[in-house]
Amino acid sequence: MHLFRIKICGITTPEDARLAAECGADAIGLNFVAGSLRCLSRERAAEVAAAIPDGVVRVGVFAGMPANEIHAVADAVGLDAIQLHGELWPLSAVDGDDTAAIDPPWLCGELRPLPVIRAVHLGAADDLEPNRLAEANRWVDAARNAGAAPAMLLVDAAVTRETSAGARGGTGRTVDWAGLASSQADLPLALAGGLKPGNVAEAIAVSGAIAVDVASGVEQAPGVKDSEKTRRFIAEANAALPLSS
Secondary structure (H helix, E strand, O other), X not given: OOOOOEEEOOOOOHHHHXXXXXXXXXXXXXXXXXXXXXXXXXXXXXXXXXXXXXXXXXXXXXXXXXXXXXXXXXXXXXXXXXXXXXXXXXXXXXXXXXXXXXXXXXHHHHHOOOOEEEEEEOOOOOOOOOOHHHHHHHHHHHHHHOOOOOOEXXXXXXXXXXXXXXXXXOOOOOOOHHHHHOOOXXXXXXXXXXXXXXXXXXXXXXXXXXXXXXXXXXXXXXXXXXXXXXXXXXXXXXXXXXXXX
């Protein structure tokens, strides 16, 4: 199962939501990660979600939030799916950090019936976990054993251990596309990280991704989408993605 082909993330206004949908995006990302420049209040997110046409998936992006709070936001806003952007595993056993935003595997089961997209940062920027995709596969196995697996993996660019939860997406940094093509993942893969008009078609061709996700690559400023970049990105992605995806 996969939930989308083209997702425009970090939408902050009803106008940008309508633009993305009219241009052909089949998913819109609404950010609820504290500290993010694109973070929305429940009230503002509900206004944006109300502008999204039926048939376009409303994805809420979270990191380190408990299931009951995610459900409350999802109910208030009208979300169709949840994207988890926090750390895969607790860090305290490694470096004493017990403050990081962590999304444990059993969260998938706690979020049912909402489908989950699990974000993973490919190509670790430190030496502690050199193969984050393998770590993600272990997370997926643990989630499945706990009762529910995510629907998709979203591969984003590497971040350091010191990166705050609010800065873990929309950075404009790219992923190792060829490395992704040679990887083995348990779930359908969506590609994010540094995508924009002019490189999204190459990224799809090299990586073999069946879906793409963009935030900063179609913006004038954080949370403010550029209409021409949005149109170009969606057109180029639609032309490059497999018809069956």
